[in-house]
Amino acid sequence: MTTDLTNIKNNLELRKRVLLQRLSRVKSGMIQEHSADWSEQAQERQNDEVLEAIGNESQHELTQINVALERIESGDYTSCTDCGEDISLKRLEAVPYTHLCINCAE
Numbered sequence: 399m400t401t402d403l404t405n406i407k408n409n410l411e412l413r414k415r416v417l418l419q420r421l422s423r424v425k426s427g428m429i430q431e432h433s434a435d436w437s438e439q440a441q442e443r444q445n446d447e448v449l450e451a452i453g454n455e456s457q458h459e460l461t462q463i464n465v466a467l468e469r470i471e472s473g474d475y476t477s478c479t480d481c482g483e484d485i486s487l488k489r490l491e492a493v494p495y496t497h498l499c500i501n502c503a504e
């Protein structure tokens with residue numbers, strides 16, 4: 399594996415750890431007991447919705463990271479899934495989750 403790919407992989411793994419931590423915080427935030435006060439309940443429900451949105455977003459990004467990491471492992475990371483051409487390293491550094499070359503993405 400080239401140094402550049404190793405760097406991208408390290409960045410992806412770092413990001414993955416951040417997301418996993420965030421997801422576990424979101425989960426523990428959501429299972430807190432709700433208070434009996436109805437106005438506080440409304441506030442808590444709103445918080446839950448915000449947490450859920452953050453959770454969904456993080457989950458989505460995590461899936462993309464896992465796909466990218468699998469592609470790095472299998473050696474397919476730098477080839478476009480559409481046309482099979484190489485995806486430029488510059489593009490992968492800028493958009494590490496991409497599986498399309500610049501031509502196919504456009």
Ligand SMILES: [Zn+2]
Pocket residue numbers: 478479480481482483498499500501502503
């Ligand atoms: Zn392509």
